[in-house]
Amino acid sequence: MSELEEAGIIDAATADRIRQYYQDKSPDRPVPLLLIFGVIGSLLTGLGIILIVAHNWEWLSPGWQTACALIPVVLGQLLLIYGVRKHSPGSTWRESSSTFLVFALGAGLAMISQIFQLPGELPEFLLVWILLALPLIYLVPSLTVFYLGLIGITWYGILTGYEGRGLSNYWWLLLLWLPAYIWGIRRLQTVTWFRWSHGLLLLSLTILLGNLTYPFTAGTWLIYLFWTGLLLHLADLGQWSILPWFRESFRWIGSLGLWLLLFIFSFKPFWEQWPKWHGQYLPPVSSSSFWFLVASGVLYLALFFRRHQSGYIQREMVLKWVPALVSLCLMFQVPALWGTAILNALILGLGVYSILQGWRGNHLAEVNRGLAIILLLICCRFFDTNWSFIVRGLLFTIMGILFFAANYWIIKRKKDGI
Numbered sequence: 328m329s330e331l332e333e334a335g336i337i338d339a340a341t342a343d344r345i346r347q348y349y350q351d352k353s354p355d356r357p358v359p360l361l362l363i364f365g366v367i368g369s370l371l372t373g374l375g376i377i378l379i380v381a382h383n384w385e386w387l388s389p390g391w392q393t394a395c396a397l398i399p400v401v402l403g404q405l406l407l408i409y410g411v412r413k414h415s416p417g418s419t420w421r422e423s424s425s426t427f428l429v430f431a432l433g434a435g436l437a438m439i440s441q442i443f444q445l446p447g448e449l450p451e452f453l454l455v456w457i458l459l460a461l462p463l464i465y466l467v468p469s470l471t472v473f474y475l476g477l478i479g480i481t482w483y484g485i486l487t488g489y490e491g492r493g494l495s496n497y498w499w500l501l502l503l504w505l506p507a508y509i510w511g512i513r514r515l516q517t518v519t520w521f522r523w524s525h526g527l528l529l530l531s532l533t534i535l536l537g538n539l540t541y542p543f544t545a546g547t548w549l550i551y552l553f554w555t556g557l558l559l560h561l562a563d564l565g566q567w568s569i570l571p572w573f574r575e576s577f578r579w580i581g582s583l584g585l586w587l588l589l590f591i592f593s594f595k596p597f598w599e600q601w602p603k604w605h606g607q608y609l610p611p612v613s614s615s616s617f618w619f620l621v622a623s624g625v626l627y628l629a630l631f632f633r634r635h636q637s638g639y640i641q642r643e644m645v646l647k648w649v650p651a652l653v654s655l656c657l658m659f660q661v662p663a664l665w666g667t668a669i670l671n672a673l674i675l676g677l678g679v680y681s682i683l684q685g686w687r688g689n690h691l692a693e694v695n696r697g698l699a700i701i702l703l704l705i706c707c708r709f710f711d712t713n714w715s716f717i718v719r720g721l722l723f724t725i726m727g728i729l730f731f732a733a734n735y736w737i738i739k740r741k742k743d744g745i
Contacts, residue, residue: 389442396438403428407467416468425469429460453483457500464507470520473511474527476504481531488538494615495538501531525576529558533584539619544608545601546620548588549654553623555585556650560630585649589674590703592653595711598666605660627651645680649673674704682733689740694733702726 406424414420433456440447457479463472484497508524515521536554540546558581562574591597610616631651652673656666678700685693705722708714714722 392438392442396435396442399431400428400435403431407463411467421467422469422471425463425467426471426475429463429472429475432456432459450483450486453479453486454496454500457483461500461503464504468507470511470515470518473504473507473524476507477524477527477531480504481534484531484535484538488535489541495535497535497538522572525572526580529576529580533580540610540616542608543610543614543616545604545657546608546610546616548604549657550620550623551584551588552650552654552657553620553627555581555588556627556647557581557623557630559585559647560627560633564630564633582646585646586700589649589653589670590707593667593670593674593704593707595663595667598661598663601657601663601666602660605657624654645677649677671704671708674700678704686733686737689737691734691737694737695730698726698730698733 403424407421407428410418410420410424436452436456436459439445440452457476460472460479461476463469464476480497480500483500484495488495488497508528511521511524533551533554536550537547540550558577562577562581610620627650631647653670656669661669678697681697681700682694683697685691685695685697705726709719
């Protein structure tokens with residue numbers, strides 16, 4: 328390409344378009360190191376400018392302070408305009424300049440607020456910052472701002488979603504962000520850097536899901552149970568089931584969320600507190616929280632009873648039964664002793680089942696997953712049991728021997744071709 332450009336056969340703009348075309352066609356494009364270091368460099372540059380100004384802040388008049396707050400914003404805009412005119416989307420210049428402008432906006436807002444003593448709390452500051460930065464996702468467009476926008480929206484949702492009643496503005500901000508995500512699915516599936524967005528979006532939704540039922544504690548536990556079951560089902564439903572990045576995002580977030588809930592439910596104090604939550608903090612029929620809970624439960628049941636494909640992974644099918652079983656125990660208010668025993672037996676059974684499945688298929692990861700589940704269950708029981716140190720020491724010794732023996736024998740079987 329450079330030889331054609333030097334020979335005058337094609338101009339620089341045509342060469343850039345040809346390079347971009349072949350980059351877009353190449354499968355599984357990695358993240359360029361220059362792009363990563365360019366974004367990091369812009370962050371460090373902005374931080375350095377802020378620190379230099381902060382050191383001499385008290386010596387400046389309000390006029391100079393305002394100028395210092397606005398100069399980085401103007402500089403960031405000029406750099407971004409140059410990047411948009413001279414460089415293609417996804418280039419290091421575009422990503423670095425847009426990142427610099429985002430943080431310049433945040434720093435400028437903070438300094439203006441401090442100079443003129445404007446009232447407001449952190450959530451209000453974040454809301455203004457997000458609204459100013461979100462257009463850059465569409466105007467540049469910039470993947471860095473795309474991710475920073477999602478992180479900012481999630482941060483704002485955490486600060487406002489669990490304070491008062493009603494829906495947080497997080498959901499409206501997410502609607503402003505989603506068109507960029509949908510556009511990226513259609514145009515940027517080959518870009519590895521974009522594929523991270525699937526998992527991050529699900530993680531953001533999972534963190535803020537409790538806002539739909541807040542402050543009804545019982546409804547929150549139930550909706551999270553249904554949500555994990557939904558994610559596990561969605562991992563194998565529709566066209567995205569053949570796309571590994573979609574499938575793995577649903578499966579990982581759903582599995583991790585479900586295991587976290589199971590270990591929380593394995594503690595006896597949870598079951599002792601549940602009758603109070605069920606009686607006082609279950610969403611009333613007249614509330615929107617109740618209907619969000621019903622909708623999630625109906626969707627989970629609809630997917631739960633669907634016909635599964637042949638050759639389905641047994642371990643995944645077993646996990647999808649778990650939310651239904653646990654939710655029944657919660658709704659029927661199983662006594663604390665029985666609830667604790669059922670959950671501990673369920674976790675132990677899933678761990679043993681994972682070990683057996685891995686042993687039959689010579690899968691090291693599956694065996695180690697089962698051993699890790701049992702080990703974590705033992706660690707949790709240290710907090711609500713009175714086991715002696717001798718018993719605890721023996722349990723850890725046995726688990727250590729099992730880890731070593733299982734890995735040794737599976738590796739040996741693979742070498743022997745068994």
